Amino acid sequence: MKPIYSEVVTPNGDTVIIALYDNGVMLSIPMDEANSDYQAYLNKDKAEQSTPIVTNEAKTK
Amino acid sequence: MATSPNYGWLEPDNTDLVKNGALAIRTLGNAIDTTMATMTPKSTVTTKGDLVAATAASTPARLAVGNNGETLVADSSTTTGLRWQGSYTAGKNRILNGSMDIAQRGTSISVGSASYTYTLDRWKCYSGNSATTVSQNTSAPTGFNYSLKLQRPNANTGTNALSIVQIIESANVVQLQGQTATISFYLKKGANYSGGNISIQVLSGTVADQGGDPYSWTGLTVPINDSSYSPTTSFVRLPYSGTIPSGAKELAVAISYTPTGTAGADDAIYITGVQLEAGAVTSYQTATGTIQGELAACQRYYTLWASGNSQPIGMGTYLNTTQVNGSISLPVEMRTTPTISIVTGTDYYKASSGGGGTDTLNSLTLDTCSTRAIRFYNASEAAGTSGQAAVLTTNNAAAFLAFQAEL
Numbered sequence: 327m328k329p330i331y332s333e334v335v336t337p338n339g340d341t342v343i344i345a346l347y348d349n350g351v352m353l354s355i356p357m358d359e360a361n362s363d364y365q366a367y368l369n370k371d372k373a374e375q376s377t378p379i380v381t382n383e384a385k386t387k
Numbered sequence: 388m389a390t391s392p393n394y395g396w397l398e399p400d401n402t403d404l405v406k407n408g409a410l411a412i413r414t415l416g417n418a419i420d421t422t423m424a425t426m427t428p429k430s431t432v433t434t435k436g437d438l439v440a441a442t443a444a445s446t447p448a449r450l451a452v453g454n455n456g457e458t459l460v461a462d463s464s465t466t467t468g469l470r471w472q473g474s475y476t477a478g479k480n481r482i483l484n485g486s487m488d489i490a491q492r493g494t495s496i497s498v499g500s501a502s503y504t505y506t507l508d509r510w511k512c513y514s515g516n517s518a519t520t521v522s523q524n525t526s527a528p529t530g531f532n533y534s535l536k537l538q539r540p541n542a543n544t545g546t547n548a549l550s551i552v553q554i555i556e557s558a559n560v561v562q563l564q565g566q567t568a569t570i571s572f573y574l575k576k577g578a579n580y581s582g583g584n585i586s587i588q589v590l591s592g593t594v595a596d597q598g599g600d601p602y603s604w605t606g607l608t609v610p611i612n613d614s615s616y617s618p619t620t621s622f623v624r625l626p627y628s629g630t631i632p633s634g635a636k637e638l639a640v641a642i643s644y645t646p647t648g649t650a651g652a653d654d655a656i657y658i659t660g661v662q663l664e665a666g667a668v669t670s671y672q673t674a675t676g677t678i679q680g681e682l683a684a685c686q687r688y689y690t691l692w693a694s695g696n697s698q699p700i701g702m703g704t705y706l707n708t709t710q711v712n713g714s715i716s717l718p719v720e721m722r723t724t725p726t727i728s729i730v731t732g733t734d735y736y737k738a739s740s741g742g743g744g745t746d747t748l749n750s751l752t753l754d755t756c757s758t759r760a761i762r763f764y765n766a767s768e769a770a771g772t773s774g775q776a777a778v779l780t781t782n783n784a785a786a787f788l789a790f791q792a793e794l
Contacts, residue, residue, distance in 0.1 A: 334752070337706070337764055342753050344752070352728075352729050352730070354752050359722035365599060365600070
């Protein structure tokens, strides 16, 4: 489930990323490179997951 | 006659003439034999590291060597009065919530298709199937309260692998660089398990705290990679060792199985006691030693603040007639500036101010934050008196507020 992203400027003057999901969950994401939600926002147009390395039984993740 | 210096055996004097020599030799031999019978034979110890301990006065016995990393403690209830005991070494275990005690997000989490979803604290799940369930389960080996149950739901026909993954923060990885490390855990299968062998992998990356999907990490290697174990319906402790690359900046542990056919009611694996440590396997211990410590360690990555109706959030202030702000000091410093995660809905939150006025709000949004504190606001539904204080609470059973700084 991918969210709808938007950027808002807060009353404090910070820019925050808002991620809104269909189920009503809303994320307020600070623009911090170390924040994984911000990384997901930056990479939102990339394929969601790569193909993992797996062993005999776990052929796909 | 003379006597020997230590045991007093009778011996001829240096100047004695040879007389009754055979008797003298026999007397000496018997004395030696009597003494030796009181001594502990070397066959008492049979294994490297064995010790000799007394079970009573003048009664020595073998005390078998303990396990790696254990220390010897006195214990009057044992035969020898001694006992080997696993010693607590702070930080030995690099896995947080390895005993699956902490479940801030809930005790049963539904995981959708092809997207990592956090479940029990620090553990995230991935599967290409349409649905997967991860839950905290009370089936656990002695010494544990819970296991993590990784399950393909009943009647599900997906045959992609189900994986449970924990990413370890770089600051807790670098000490293992270039060393042999061992991942160990207890595992059993459910009654309707449909998979084959379990897959266990330790993944390594060369860039600090990339997070996300570990299979996409820069410099990815797999220093521990095994799929030789066929699970049973009883918990078995499984250790696997490998050498962590000298350039490792990030590690992840992934445990997976691949189901077949259509799922029965208990198509699952149960996992607990997960430990990643330097060197050979030793007895399990949590990373911090206490439930309090484990919770605080997990809160560095995720902090549940309020869930359900009428839960307190904190104090706020109307900065003007259409904006109410609140601030929270986080219980522990988080890994990075956190995301606010809430569930939005009509009147899900409220601000109660002086004179009994109540202002209902649909959401709360991040205003600014550090790793230690968060300031949030509502400027959409807020309608109050500028300068007035307000008590902020949830106002709906589905309301929810958490902070996350996961990898």
